[in-house]
Amino acid sequence: DIAMTQSPDSLAVSLGERATINCKSSQSVLYRSNNKNYLAWYQQKPGQPPKLLIYWASTRESGVPDRISGSGSETDFTLTISSLQAEDVAVYYCQQYYSTPLTFGGGTKVEIK
Amino acid sequence: EVQLVESGGGLVQPGRSLRLSCTASGFTFGDYAVSWVRQAPGQGLEWLGFVRSKSYGGTSEYAASVRGRFIISRDDSKNIAYLQMNSLRTEDTALYYCARDPSRTSHCNWFDPWGQGTLVTVSS
Numbered sequence: 178d179i180a181m182t183q184s185p186d187s188l189a190v191s192l193g194e195r196a197t198i199n200c201k202s203s204q205s206v207l208y209r210s211n212n213k214n215y216l217a218w219y220q221q222k223p224g225q226p227p228k229l230l231i232y233w234a235s236t237r238e239s240g241v242p243d244r245i246s247g248s249g250s251e252t253d254f255t256l257t258i259s260s261l262q263a264e265d266v267a268v269y270y271c272q273q274y275y276s277t278p279l280t281f282g283g284g285t286k287v288e289i290k
Numbered sequence: 291e292v293q294l295v296e297s298g299g300g301l302v303q304p305g306r307s308l309r310l311s312c313t314a315s316g317f318t319f320g321d322y323a324v325s326w327v328r329q330a331p332g333q334g335l336e337w338l339g340f341v342r343s344k345s346y347g348g349t350s351e352y353a354a355s356v357r358g359r360f361i362i363s364r365d366d367s368k369n370i371a372y373l374q375m376n377s378l379r380t381e382d383t384a385l386y387y388c389a390r391d392p393s394r395t396s397h398c399n400w401f402d403p404w405g406q407g408t409l410v411t412v413s414s
Contacts, residue, residue, distance in 0.1 A: 215399070217400035219401075226387055226404035227404055228402075229401060229403075270335055272335075274397070277353075278353040278354065281336070282334075283334050284335075
C-alpha cells in the first residue's frame with residue numbers, strides 16, 4: 178500500500194497570507210507512460226463532505242479559486258493557498274490513485290491566526 | 291445537479307449486517323464508477339472499495355480492512371450503488387460516504403461529487 182503523509186497536522190495563517198500544505202507518498206505516484214502524477218487534493222469543512230480541489234496533482238477542478246494551486250511530482254506534493262480567505266478554513270487531504278487501495282493523507286487543519 | 295444521497299445507516303449490534311444505499315441523480319449513473327469512503331468520528335478518510343461501470347465489467351475492488359466482509363454492487367436501472375456490510379465490528383463505526391469517479395475509466399481515480407454521508411454506529 179502507498180502511505181500518504183501530510184505536514185503539518187495543522188497551521189494558523191493570517192488572512193491574506195500564504196498557506197502551504199505538504200504531502201509525501203511512500204512511493205512514486207508518477208505514471209511514466211503518460212507522465213501524470215496520480216494525486217488529488219480535497220477540502221473538508223466542518224459538517225460537510227470532502228470537496229475536490231485538484232487532480233493530476235495540479236489540475237484545478239472547475240470553480241476552485243485560482244488562489245488554490247497544487248504542485249509537485251513523484252513523491253512530494255504541495256497544496257498552496259496564495260492568499261488565505263476566511264472561507265478557506267477547513268481540513269485538507271491529499272489522496273493517491275496510482276494504485277489500489279487508494280489512500281489518503283491524515284489531513285491538515287487550516288485556521289486563521 | 292449531480293448528486294449522490296446515502297441512506298441506510300443507523301445503530302447496529304456487533305456481528306450483524308447492514309446495507310447502505312447510494313442514490314444518484316443528475317447524471318448517467320451507469321457510465322461511472324462509484325466508491326465508498328468512511329470517516330470515523332474525528333478521524334481521516336478511509337477508502338473501502340469501488341465498483342466499476344458495466345463498460346468495464348462492473349467488477350469491484352476492496353481495501354484489505356473490509357475485503358471478505360463488505361460487498362459493493364450497483365443497480366444501474368435504479369441509479370443506486372450498495373454497500374453490504376457483514377460481520378460488523380465496533381471499529382466500523384463511521385460516517386459512510388459514496389463518491390463518484392468522474393474519469394470514466396477502469397481505474398479508480400479521484401472523487402467528485404461526494405454524498406453527505408450516512409452514519410453507522412456499531413454498538414451493543
